[in-house]
Amino acid sequence: MKLEQEWTKKPSKIMTWSKDIDYVMFVDENGNSDIKDILKRISKGNKVDDNNKFFTVTGVIFTREQYAIARQQIDTLKNKYWENGCYLYKNNFKKVCFHSREIRRKESAFDINLINYDSFILSLTDLLKGLDYKIISVTINKEDYLLKHYQYNVYNTAMCFLLQRYIYVMKGNSKGIVMLEARGKDEDYILLNEMKHIIFETGIRKITSNELSNRILGIYFNPKWNNEYDNTFSGLEIADLSSYPIHKYVRNNKKDKAFLAIEDKIDKYPDYNNKGIKIFP
Numbered sequence: 109m110k111l112e113q114e115w116t117k118k119p120s121k122i123m124t125w126s127k128d129i130d131y132v133m134f135v136d137e138n139g140n141s142d143i144k145d146i147l148k149r150i151s152k153g154n155k156v157d158d159n160n161k162f163f164t165v166t167g168v169i170f171t172r173e174q175y176a177i178a179r180q181q182i183d184t185l186k187n188k189y190w191e192n193g194c195y196l197y198k199n200n201f202k203k204v205c206f207h208s209r210e211i212r213r214k215e216s217a218f219d220i221n222l223i224n225y226d227s228f229i230l231s232l233t234d235l236l237k238g239l240d241y242k243i244i245s246v247t248i249n250k251e252d253y254l255l256k257h258y259q260y261n262v263y264n265t266a267m268c269f270l271l272q273r274y275i276y277v278m279k280g281n282s283k284g285i286v287m288l289e290a291r292g293k294d295e296d297y298i299l300l301n302e303m304k305h306i307i308f309e310t311g312i313r314k315i316t317s318n319e320l321s322n323r324i325l326g327i328y329f330n331p332k333w334n335n336e337y338d339n340t341f342s343g344l345e346i347a348d349l350s351s352y353p354i355h356k357y358v359r360n361n362k363k364d365k366a367f368l369a370i371e372d373k374i375d376k377y378p379d380y381n382n383k384g385i386k387i388f389p
Contacts, residue, residue, distance in 0.1 A: 115326040116304055119296035122287065122328040125172065129325060131284035132170055133244075133274050134343035138355035139163040141263040146250050156251045162359050165266045166245040166351035167286075168373075169277050170343060174240045179342045182206070185235055189223045194338075202337035206232070206345040208352045233369045236349060243350050243374045244273040246386045247358045256389050264302050268312045269386050271303075275315055275323060277375055283323050289344050290329040303327045358387060 114120060125132065141163045149156050170178065186193030186204045194201045195217035210216045211232075214225060246269040248262050258265070271286075278284055286303070290296055307324055311317035330341050350373075353366035363371065371377060375384030 119329040121330040130282035133167040134347040135288045136347035136351040137165045164247040164355040168347045169242040182342045208348045236369045245354045272312045285326040287328045296329045
């Protein structure tokens with residue numbers, strides 16, 4: 109097992125890419141991978157709530173050049189609606205962070221008394237439509253998963269599919285990294301160990317662990333903001349804004365405006381079913 113890299117020792121954040129990295133995939137998730145409640149409901153013959161049935165992980169993939177453009181355009185948008193692009197979060201001025209839940213609920217920096225909300229949504233939609241990036245997404249239907257007697261960890265299964273598709277998107281023998289949002293120390297350690305297990309030991313269908321470890325050069329866990337709070341990690345914001353509409357689409361089988369804004373970025377669009385969007389089983 110190739111464990112000499114620093115990122116394998118503990119959950120770490122990354123601030124700059126080295127020149128040998130061609131792509132970065134930012135990952136967000138919706139729903140949860142826990143199966144205890146669903147197991148209990150199945151055993152009692154009770155209906156499983158659709159809001160708890162699905163677990164989605166979504167990756168947004170940028171080249172170095174694409175990401176530089178995305179960061180600049182996001183900063184420009186923030187500066188348009190907030191002074192210096194900042195907001196007073198709990199007595200501390202920070203760069204505004206685009207968080208899907210807060211935007212939908214019109215909370216925090218997105219309060220309708222603070223900004224022209226309708227104008228902002230139009231601007232944000234136009235920005236997402238105009239950005240150049242690829243989306244891959246995997247949803248596990250946890251009820252069907254258990255009824256078909258799959259035994260593997262749900263999160264691990266979703267990440268296997270996501271990493272597989274990431275390799276397919278990267279051109280030639282190019283190399284990439286993965287960035288997830290940091291949660292808690294214990295949770296990040298668990299996720300890191302699961303990802304290392306896939307990359308260095310098991311591999312995934314049609315892709316050996318040797319190829320994975322040669323092409324994925326790091327798994328990183330970054331917070332929403334940098335240490336000074338004067339900047340955010342824009343890719344994590346875009347992953348957040350892209351993942352929820354897909355999760356909602358899979359859950360309800362309806363394309364809302366947020367989904368339509370990003371639909372053509374889904375890998376293999378317009379023929380993305382079971383490709384750019386994977387539902388399992």
